[in-house]
Amino acid sequence: MYDYLIVGAGFAGSVMAERLARGSNCKVLLVDRRPHVGGNAYDHYDDAGILVHRYGPHIFHTNSDEVFAYLSRFTTWRPYEHRVLASVDRQLLPIPINLDTVNRLYGLELTSDGLEAYFRQVAEPRPQVRNSEDVVVGKVGRDLYEKFVRNYTRKQWGLDPSQLDPSVLGRIPTRTNRDDRYFTDKHQAMPRHGFTRMFERMLDHPSIHVLLQTDYRDVQRQVRWRQMVYTGPVDEFFEFRFGKLPYRSLEFRHETVAKEWHQTVAVVNHPNEHDYTRVTEFKHLTGQRHHHTSVVYEYPRAEGDPYYPIPRPENALLYQRYQALAEATPRVHFVGRLATYRYYNMDQVVGQALTLYTRLAGLDRRAREGAARRGTLPLLLPAATADASPLTT
Numbered sequence: 418m419y420d421y422l423i424v425g426a427g428f429a430g431s432v433m434a435e436r437l438a439r440g441s442n443c444k445v446l447l448v449d450r451r452p453h454v455g456g457n458a459y460d461h462y463d464d465a466g467i468l469v470h471r472y473g474p475h476i477f478h479t480n481s482d483e484v485f486a487y488l489s490r491f492t493t494w495r496p497y498e499h500r501v502l503a504s505v506d507r508q509l510l511p512i513p514i515n516l517d518t519v520n521r522l523y524g525l526e527l528t529s530d531g532l533e534a535y536f537r538q539v540a541e542p543r544p545q546v547r548n549s550e551d552v553v554v555g556k557v558g559r560d561l562y563e564k565f566v567r568n569y570t571r572k573q574w575g576l577d578p579s580q581l582d583p584s585v586l587g588r589i590p591t592r593t594n595r596d597d598r599y600f601t602d603k604h605q606a607m608p609r610h611g612f613t614r615m616f617e618r619m620l621d622h623p624s625i626h627v628l629l630q631t632d633y634r635d636v637q638r639q640v641r642w643r644q645m646v647y648t649g650p651v652d653e654f655f656e657f658r659f660g661k662l663p664y665r666s667l668e669f670r671h672e673t674v675a676k677e678w679h680q681t682v683a684v685v686n687h688p689n690e691h692d693y694t695r696v697t698e699f700k701h702l703t704g705q706r707h708h709h710t711s712v713v714y715e716y717p718r719a720e721g722d723p724y725y726p727i728p729r730p731e732n733a734l735l736y737q738r739y740q741a742l743a744e745a746t747p748r749v750h751f752v753g754r755l756a757t758y759r760y761y762n763m764d765q766v767v768g769q770a771l772t773l774y775t776r777l778a779g780l781d782r783r784a785r786e787g788a789a790r791r792g793t794l795p796l797l798l799p800a801a802t803a804d805a806s807p808l809t810t
């Protein structure tokens with residue numbers, strides 16, 4: 418008998434498994450249909466012995482001290498600040514757009530004040546920011562939008578920026594200084610020995626049983642469990658009752674090149690040429706030294722594994738219908754990027770899972786207290802152990 422059947426061994430499922438086992442003394446069965454843990458953050462050594470991310474580049478960054486402290490229990494870190502160049506007009510220019518981007522693109526020598534004045538001049542007023550085109554054109558004008566954003570976005574999403582929520586391009590800031598970091602979060606670092614090693618340490622507990630290459634539907638009736646945590650696609654859970662929720666997919670072309678370095682930064686974006694959107698060279702992320710180097714090209718696809726929920730109003734409406742079903746489904750808890758249809762980064766998924774755990778542990782505590790008062794047996798879970806962590810309730 419398991420207290421929890423957890424579907425999916427990515428961040429959402431693994432954090433839940435770890436917390437429930439270590440924090441609440443639960444017995445957990447964690448299943449994933451892939452042959453490995455880690456979900457999309459899985460990394461491994463390729464044939465050349467280079468650490469690569471199978472499902473595209475994963476760079477950890479967060480402003481949350483709580484999330485960072487939590488993950489730091491399972492890994493040490495390699496400080497890493499991400500920098501990206503975009504190939505535009507035969508130059509490699511910093512993205513997010515900053516002072517150097519504009520000066521080098523147009524052959525100018527603007528100061529920060531000059532760039533602010535320039536943006537005021539070229540920006541098209543958008544009193545209401547309704548979509549991702551408005552976000553960018555309203556800040557930096559049409560030319561920069563067309564050179565850096567429109568085509569990349571059309572390739573990545575199969576949609577024009579005007580068809581996507583403001584939140585998509587809201588991810589990328591615009592700067593008038595020379596800061597060329599992709600992220601400005603308080604914590605920016607990579608797990609020193611990789612994501613997979615971190616997951617293995619999270620899940621190394623006698624009460625966590627991991628079953629790989631297994632669809633939960635093949636075991637859910639064969640094992641006994643009290644509650645389920647589901648982290649797969651929410652529409653699939655309900656057998657697409659209201660139709661398919663749109664997800665964007667990617668095809669990854671991994672390559673090892675017989676030279677030490679391929680490009681000067683970890684990621685080069687290609688908004689306007691090629692079928693791929695970006696090229697990532699992993700050694701920049703991991704700090705590994707090797708006489709060869711491994712890279713991955715990302716080709717956006719309409720079909721394939723669901724990687725990106727697509728943020729636009731009609732999809733949000735469809736998701737709301739599934740969300741209502743999810744909330745009305747007893748004993749099943751939905752968490753993670755696919756199960757809650759949110760374009761979340763890793764740290765947001767960890768935060769979401771920690772919040773769910775806190776809620777479940779609180780419910781359990783109240784159930785046990787009620788049971789003790791009534792003199793009956795606990796309803797849901799065995800007693801929580803004294804885990805000294807501030808994250809447990």
Ligand code: FAD
Pocket residue numbers: 424425426427428429430448449450451455456457458472473474475476477478631632633634648649650667724725752753754755761762763764766
């Ligand atoms: P997932 O990692 O998708 O895990 C869900 C798991 O559930 C999967 O392993 C799947 O196999 C399993 N599953 C589904 N259905 C079933 C079933 N029926 N039975 C059994 N198992 C099932 N975030 C960042 O913070 N920084 C980045 O740089 C970054 N880069 C990204 C790049 C790409 C190309 C992509 C696609 C995402 C990126 N992300 C990044 C986001 C990050 O991958 C997610 O936030 C995070 O991995 C989500 O974790 P999750 O557990 O919700 O989902």
Ligand code: UDP
Pocket residue numbers: 503512565566567569570573585586588589686688
């Ligand atoms: N984007 C763009 N040009 C770029 C980089 C990003 O137009 O050079 C847009 C694109 O729509 C992309 C979104 O901004 O999907 C978010 O970019 P991010 O790098 O956060 O994407 P992710 O790493 O999640 O794929």
